[in-house]
Amino acid sequence: MSKLTLTQAINAGLRKSMEDDPKVVLLGEDIGTLGGVFRVTDGLMKDFGSHRVIDTPLAESAIIGTAVGLAYRGYRPVCEIQFDGFIYPGFDQIVSQVAKLHVRTHGKVTMPLTIRVPFGGGIGSPEHHSESPEAYFVHTSGLRVISASNPQDAYTMLRQAIACDDPVLFFEPKRRYHSKGEVDLDADLSRAPAMGAARVVSAGTDATLVAYGPLVPTALDAAKAAADDGVSLEVIDLRSLSPIDYAPIVESVRRTGRLVVTHEASETLGLGAEIVAAVTERCFNYLEAAPVRVTGFDIPYPPSKLEKHHLPDLDRILDGVDRVLGRPNSLSGLEG
Amino acid sequence: MSKLTLTQAINAGLRKSMEDDPKVVLLGEDIGTLGGVFRVTDGLMKDFGSHRVIDTPLAESAIIGTAVGLAYRGYRPVCEIQFDGFIYPGFDQIVSQVAKLHVRTHGKVTMPLTIRVPFGGGIGSPEHHSESPEAYFVHTSGLRVISASNPQDAYTMLRQAIACDDPVLFFEPKRRYHSKGEVDLDADLSRAPAMGAARVVSAGTDATLVAYGPLVPTALDAAKAAADDGVSLEVIDLRSLSPIDYAPIVESVRRTGRLVVTHEASETLGLGAEIVAAVTERCFNYLEAAPVRVTGFDIPYPPSKLEKHHLPDLDRILDGVDRVLGRPNSLSGLEG
Amino acid sequence: MLDTSSDSGPQPGIHQIIAADGTLHADEVLSPFVADVSDEQLVQLYRDMVVIRRIDTEATALQRQGQLALWPPMLGQEASQIGSVRALEEDDFIFPTYRENGVAYCRGADLAGIMSTWRGTANTGWDPHEFNMATPQIIIGAQTLHATGYAMGLTMDGKESLSIAYLGDGATSQGDVHESMVFAASFQAPVIFFCQNNHWAISEPVGLQAHSPIAGRAPGYGIPSLRVDGNDVLAVLAATRWAGARARSGGGPSFIEAVTYRMGAHTTADDPTRYRGVTELEEWGAKDPIARVRALLTARGKLDAGREAEIAGQADAVAAELRAGCINLPDPDPMALFDNVYTGDHAILDRQRDHFARYLAGFAATESATTTLEGSRS
Amino acid sequence: MLDTSSDSGPQPGIHQIIAADGTLHADEVLSPFVADVSDEQLVQLYRDMVVIRRIDTEATALQRQGQLALWPPMLGQEASQIGSVRALEEDDFIFPTYRENGVAYCRGADLAGIMSTWRGTANTGWDPHEFNMATPQIIIGAQTLHATGYAMGLTMDGKESLSIAYLGDGATSQGDVHESMVFAASFQAPVIFFCQNNHWAISEPVGLQAHSPIAGRAPGYGIPSLRVDGNDVLAVLAATRWAGARARSGGGPSFIEAVTYRMGAHTTADDPTRYRGVTELEEWGAKDPIARVRALLTARGKLDAGREAEIAGQADAVAAELRAGCINLPDPDPMALFDNVYTGDHAILDRQRDHFARYLAGFAATESATTTLEGSRS
């Protein structure tokens, strides 16, 4: 076991995948000599050469589109999108090509791309550097979407994503890049929890709190704070955003009768919408209160001096917990 | 009143908007001499000139991006995207520019663009010609999204969209292009129902059925078929997809206690997810059964010989109605 | 406001070997690349063109008869398709648009498979790895990036092979095509950009896409280009061999503009009489790619009535095979909806599949007399 | 695999008027466009450059002191920014990137407003319509389309005016930039593409983006271009006037590549020592845009110590104003989150606003002692 930051864990995951499979190549802006603007690819060009760690010209559609061509040629490209807000020029290639080529060719062509996207806010950056675009990809059939919340998961899930024959969007919680954790670098991948599996990260009985990526630590803080207040929260780290692993969520909600979902992305058609809808479909008779969403507002990401008000934090989550428990909360007294 | 097809109504709406405001200009591929691949802009270049009906080079990002520049210059551009599946190359300009420029400039710059998108399936076309990408835009803050289901609404709502100072995506139900209806071409726009307002198109008491665009006629057929079966469905035409007008839906569901939502787009994070989540939040104590979604499957749009199985039809909707009513249905006996 | 005057027809600077009247002309750049082409080989190219024109005619007829949902004719572009594909090696990888159905046929793709896309029974109809040819790309320009990436992979693999991207004149406006050229130049990728300037992008004349000749863009990226008569099968063959030789010898990307003409509609859904006149059609009809080779071969005594009949017979046989294959394509099973979306399990989609199977089973059980689903309930 | 050898420094074919040593050279193309520039006007250009360099220094210092979240230095690019903006008329419309803060200053934008973006109190800090200048664009290349559309609008309006898009060398790889050139050429839009080739896109050398000189691309679209010494304020002024004259007289778009150098980091978050050596810095330091004008003016006796001190004093005053303005920028009110997302009502967002107001009110009511929200509950 090694104590690594989340970036170091991703770096290690890339390195291991490249060692294990010579067909794994990395493409992106500034990922070579610089090692990426977050240093996630630090040292990899030096160790694997510029034919496997490719600094590309500044064009996201081409990063994805040439990766598609490399996949045709038998490669397993790992693309880095520098920041969440820069993925949109590559959107067409992702939605119309990456997601559809397997079905278009009746299974003859596989698209084992991994697209790494540092995402989310809370780092004091200007426009386009703090977005949460995951819902666009979760709505896109043909893709898999995952997000790790801690170094061990980052290491394992990235390796699983790269090994997966389907295209995977790997959302990295950039504001947790420096958080540290124990990582078992030698663990057998086949024994690791499935990439698609959600995980109960804190057991509880009064309400179920679902989070992913950067908000998992916040959710765990909320569970601690709630415990001090006599409320027992079960926290579930979604890990896989597409497909969502409903089994542990349904099991939990059938016990607790109450669901809170939190994410940074806007509320309307954010993942919370799907989770609330799907859990309501699956657990209607067990629900004791309407599920609650605690999310970013339906606004473009605000300037950084406002972001702390936009992002769900401990208090906003606890207010949502109060709501789902029918305790006094910010909306008490309001109808519907 | 004139009896017009939906395309004729849109054509009339464009014409009226151009007559009323010299700043309205159209941009798109093949919209000039040809009059658009669906003839929606037929005759407009002839009547308004090639400086107001602009056949553009084949590049969607540029169609949107130059429209942004025209908006800076005081124009009200109406962009045509030839088919739903061709909007993605313009996604970055829509999401990062069109949607954000007003807030970016603290309200100093307005983006009164209208982006017309023929959408949906059922016309026997090859790949990329039958998609329902509306959810991507509903999730994007800063945009308004609407869809008309009949000629009168198409005429009125398009004029409202063009007159609106916010950017509006106008989704046209292409498989209903030839459906006819009475259109009052001289009606006062200020007296028309608001662009953002949903409408009850068939009153009922047993369950609420929400649809939009191409599935509204199907939903009305379902209501008739259900009536024969002794079931009274209230059908609501959403009209505005963003923001969604919950008032009539909530009012209805509080009466019926049951909700079915239908759309062609994939289920996961399709509009049904948001509607089910939002209605559950607002009507939890009134719901007598879990809301039901009847939607396209979570697959890339299939080849045309399969589309009739993918698209919700009368039977699939009635099966959903049976489900929400607890009557025997395709999932009877299944748990969750 | 728009100046579409430029590029309204063949212009000086267009390389040509076989003139429209069937006479041969030496071209300094191109001729060396086809010096080895024998008369017999030219007959083969002629045969190819006749066959794919017959394919085009048959498919157009099938569409009119309701057997195909849509068909994108290649009428007039036979020399561009045949000249290019016949310059390639088997392991060169092709990334076509929707219009290169003649290319696909030459690559060995099954006729029924080719038709399946246009009948609507399948998204696409062959295995790209079997024929080293991707299936039709409908998103304009997207395939040029795929070709570039594939070529980057060839370099990494140290393979003396290449990829070729077909694109139209309209496609040159798309950002993806530009980015392809940037990447291809930066990585010196062995890719050929083969642009068929057929003068129209649906209803838009090429002058709208390109104020100056299209082939003039590539040099700005450091990519050599050639502008050739796209109705001259030898010129196209030579140009593609030129580009192929460059690619195979580490010379990097090349760009070819094959100046041709779309004699038919954009697709069978299109009505070109709305936007172009007969004069242009007549003008280009006189430059027919097949007629000029027929004239040349006949003049040389390599094509007599017997040979012509034999070739026509072959073409008819191909057409018959196409028709039969097309008409016999089975409608896909409803449950095929769920196939190949993912390579493995997917809890959400698998659940939808199960539910839909139950839904269908309900019909089978309760309404055995009903054959269609739509409306069976009311 | 990648050949970055090309374009590693100034090359033949780069137009220049003031050499690095401050000597004047006639340039056939450019000189006529600045024949009227008096020594006094050159002093003004010098003053501009000194002032914006001082702005840059002050902002960089403010970032180090934690007063700005980020700053994109313009050190070394002063001649490109000043030479271009000073060639424009007031009603010419500017579409900048994030780096044209010197341009914004010259246009009259409030210093505190300029800083608000980089402090994080606002997305952008001025009214585009007031100064005929859009606010910083962060999405690489996107603004070139806006400039093109604006210019199309100018043509429709029959206005003898123009738009100018600033872009970097890295930006030239983006599809949007290509599409801008296609549209600009097709519609003969009066737009200037002003590319500052500062040799780097963060850590990537220009040779990665462009195998051949960037200015060589525009002619392929039918757009005339010039490659000029971007550290030579007169050359830049002249080139921009050349392009401006073309635009204003119906000549359509032009492209300028100003060859300059980013002497600082990409932004204050960047560490250029990781990817470039000191030799290059030294080489370019010797070509400083300000030093050469100082040498020229001094040689001509137009710049003595007194004048220098006066200019430095002005620069310091600007810096002081900037600092004060920046530091006094108030944090925005939390409820400002909901402002200007739409021009009118929006049921969903209005509801979120109301709920959030209630939420905040709850804190005010129950926890008057708490000043920060985060963690106040635990």
Ligand SMILES: Cc1ncc(C[n+]2csc(CCOP(=O)(O)OP(=O)(O)O)c2C)c(N)n1
């Ligand atoms: C991204 C995208 N936009 C629009 C279309 C619709 N469309 C299909 S073909 C076509 C014209 C293509 O012209 P060109 O590239 O010249 O090829 P050609 O059809 O002439 O072979 C258009 C606009 C599309 N398929 N993809």
Ligand SMILES: Cc1ncc(C[n+]2csc(CCOP(=O)(O)OP(=O)(O)O)c2C)c(N)n1
């Ligand atoms: C679409 C997009 N992709 C990536 C980025 C991240 N990024 C910001 S600046 C930059 C380099 C830009 O280089 P260049 O165009 O040369 O301008 P310069 O910074 O040198 O002025 C990159 C990659 C971005 N802002 N937008």
Ligand SMILES: [Mg+2]
């Ligand atoms: Mg064409």
Ligand SMILES: [Mg+2]
């Ligand atoms: Mg640069």
